[in-house]
Amino acid sequence: MRPADIVQPSRSTILLISLVVVTMTSIGMSTFSLFMPPMQAEFGWSRSMVTVPYTAAMISWAVGAVLFGKLADDFGVRRVILGGVALMALGFFGMGASRNMWQLVLTYGVMVGLAMGACGLAIVSLLVSKHFDAADRGFAVSVIQTAPPFSALLFPPLVYLLMHKHDWRIAALAAGMLIACVALPLAWIGVRDPRRDAGAGHAGARASWAECMPCLRDRRMMILFAARFSCGVAFFQIAHLVALTLAKGFSIAAGATAVSVFGGAAIASALLFGWLSDNYGRSKMLGLSYLVRGLGTLLLAVNFSSEFWFFVVVGVAIGPTFGTVAIQNVMFYEIVGPRLAGVVLGLSFIVHQIGAAGGPMIASMAFDRTGSYDGFMLVMAGILIVAGLLVVGVAGPDARARRSVLATNPGAS
Numbered sequence: 001m002r003p004a005d006i007v008q009p010s011r012s013t014i015l016l017i018s019l020v021v022v023t024m025t026s027i028g029m030s031t032f033s034l035f036m037p038p039m040q041a042e043f044g045w046s047r048s049m050v051t052v053p054y055t056a057a058m059i060s061w062a063v064g065a066v067l068f069g070k071l072a073d074d075f076g077v078r079r080v081i082l083g084g085v086a087l088m089a090l091g092f093f094g095m096g097a098s099r100n101m102w103q104l105v106l107t108y109g110v111m112v113g114l115a116m117g118a119c120g121l122a123i124v125s126l127l128v129s130k131h132f133d134a135a136d137r138g139f140a141v142s143v144i145q146t147a148p149p150f151s152a153l154l155f156p157p158l159v160y161l162l163m164h165k166h167d168w169r170i171a172a173l174a175a176g177m178l179i180a181c182v183a184l185p186l187a188w189i190g191v192r193d194p195r196r197d198a199g200a201g202h203a204g205a206r207a208s209w210a211e212c213m214p215c216l217r218d219r220r221m222m223i224l225f226a227a228r229f230s231c232g233v234a235f236f237q238i239a240h241l242v243a244l245t246l247a248k249g250f251s252i253a254a255g256a257t258a259v260s261v262f263g264g265a266a267i268a269s270a271l272l273f274g275w276l277s278d279n280y281g282r283s284k285m286l287g288l289s290y291l292v293r294g295l296g297t298l299l300l301a302v303n304f305s306s307e308f309w310f311f312v313v314v315g316v317a318i319g320p321t322f323g324t325v326a327i328q329n330v331m332f333y334e335i336v337g338p339r340l341a342g343v344v345l346g347l348s349f350i351v352h353q354i355g356a357a358g359g360p361m362i363a364s365m366a367f368d369r370t371g372s373y374d375g376f377m378l379v380m381a382g383i384l385i386v387a388g389l390l391v392v393g394v395a396g397p398d399a400r401a402r403r404s405v406l407a408t409n410p411g412a413s
Contacts, residue, residue, distance in 0.1 A: 009190050011131040015140055017190025019147055021085070022124045024183040026151035027175055028088055028112045029057070031159045038168040039104075052101065056109025057116070062353040064117020069126070069346030073339060076193045077127040084118025085184045087111055092176030096169040119187070121145065122329070122345045129333040129341065130194050135278060137334075138285075142274020142326035149263040149270075149322065215336045215344060220394045224335075227290065227387040228328060228348050232355025234293065234380055236363040237300075237318045238262065244300070244373055245310070254307050261311045265319025273323030282331050283394045289324040290388030293317055298381035301374040331394070 009017070032054050040050045064084075072080045091111030098104045117123070125141050132140040155175075162171040215221055237244070241262060242255035269289075277285040296317025304310040332348060333341040366376040 008192060008195060011140075014131055014190050014192060015128055015143060017186050018124050018128055019143055021081075021183050021187045021191065022119065022121060022144060022147040023150045023154070024179055025085060025088055025116070025119045026121075026148045027155045027159075027178070028091075028116050028120075029061075030148065030152045031156055031171075031175070032057075032108075034156055034159050034163065035168050035172070038163060042168075043101075045101075049101070053104040053109040056105045057113030058353060058357060060110050060113025061116040061120070062350045064114040065120075065122050065349040065353075066117075066343060066346035067114075068118040068123060069342035069344075072123055072126060072342035077123060077130070077342075078191050078193050080123055081119045081127065081191045082184070082187055084115045084120075084123070085179060085187050088115035088119065089176045089180035089184065091115060092172050092179065096172035096176065117346070117349075121147065121325070122349050123342070125326075125329040126333065126342050126345060127191065127193070129330060130338055134334065138277035138282065138327060138330050139271065139274040141330050142270045142277075142323065145270040145274070145322040145326040145329075146267045149266040153260070153263045215340060216347070218335075220335060221332075221344075223390050223394050224328060224331060225348055225351050227286075227391050228352045229355040230290075230383045230387040231321070231324055231328075232352035232357075233359035233362075234297070234321070234384060235356040236359035236376075236380075237297070238321070239360040240363055240373065241314070241318070243367075247367070247373055248304055248310060250307055250310065254310075257307070258311060258314050261314050262318050265315035266322045269320040270322040270326055273320060274326050277327045277330065282327055282334070283392055286324065286327040286331065286394075287388045287390075287392030289320045289327065290384050290391060292320050293324065294381045294384030294388060296320075297377055297384055301377035301381070 036050050036054075039045070043050070068080045068084065088111070091107050094107030094111060095104060098107055121144065124147075125144050128140050128144055129137055159171045159175070162174055216225075241258055242252065245255035245258050246252065273285055273289050276288075293316075296313055299313045300317050304313070328348070329345060332344050336344045363373060363376050367373055
């Protein structure tokens with residue numbers, strides 16, 4: 001049966017199924033911290049040694065984002081996502097059967113890491129961007145950005161329960177079964193390219209790597225890439241959130257609560273900023289998200305008299321993170337167009353990951369030297385505020401103007 005003969009689900013159905021699929025595939029990164037202690041105990045490794053598969057996964061994820069982004073541009077998003085889901089399931093099955101370090105690096109580090117580049121936020125955001133026009137694209141993509149916090153809220157308790165009842169290998173095999181038996185069939189049903197992309201894969205439709213260079217030299221893109229790097233550095237706040245809570249004099253239980261507060265705020269702010277970008281302009285709302293995060297980070301550098309106010313500031317400083325990511329993904333898509341969006345999103349993700357890899361390390365070094373995160377928080381606040389001021393001036397397709405065009409010409413896309 002030809003793709004054109006298959007009944008196309010509605011765009012709302014595609015959005016919902018995409019959200020469920022990427023929530024499940026986000027388990028690839030949202031649960032590894034739970035695997036570390038039992039693997040360390042079984043193999044007798046140091047904490048740095050047991051982190052090696054995760055480091056390999058981060059590198060593979062960045063490589064996969066560019067590789068699979070280009071393949072999505074050339075051959076369509078559906079094939080890439082289906083292949084990524086299958087690869088992730090195989091990676092978790094292999095992880096559960098691993099008996100030494102090189103096997104864990106191959107299965108989790110390489111296979112699951114690469115799969116995140118094929119069926120993670122960037123590629124699924126690209127798929128959703130193609131199905132929605134500019135008038136509501138920002139909100140649609142922001143729905144996808146809620147998947148990682150949803151995944152972090154839903155799956156770690158289940159993985160922990162399996163580890164407690166059985167062991168970490170059973171938990172890894174269960175993750176593989178979830179992805180193979182639930183995520184893959186759902187993706188097969190609902191992950192579909194728009195009909196207008198049916199010709200993807202023909203030589204005439206493919207863009208060369210060289211075609212990306214003028215886009216990357218564009219001043220707007222340079223600003224967005226620099227801002228995305230600062231967003232990546234600020235991810236240290238997520239990685240160190242429990243440690244930051246303890247450094248403020250609160251308990252581990254308060255740290256766990258802070259993580260939940262972040263998850264809830266991330267979901268709400270992603271939807272809010274996506275809607276705002278559709279109605280009040282992409283660059284202004286992107287700048288606002290950075291400024292809110294910067295001012296919130298500035299407040300994180302002060303001492304708190306109660307847990308309540310600390311939780312409020314956590315929601316303000318860290319909550320808008322995925323709102324920022326959502327708007328930037330849409331802006332990349334709208335500035336470069338669908339032929340190059342996959343590879344440009346992948347390249348921007350590498351920049352983000354460089355920041356995300358360096359931020360936690362720099363924060364750790366600052367804490368070891370000073371015994372506090374406050375100094376680095378002040379620096380990070382300044383970086384985010386500058387990023388916000390810079391991106392406000394980035395000119396791109398205006399959602400409100402596009403809404404007016406669509407109102408007078410419903411056939412525009």
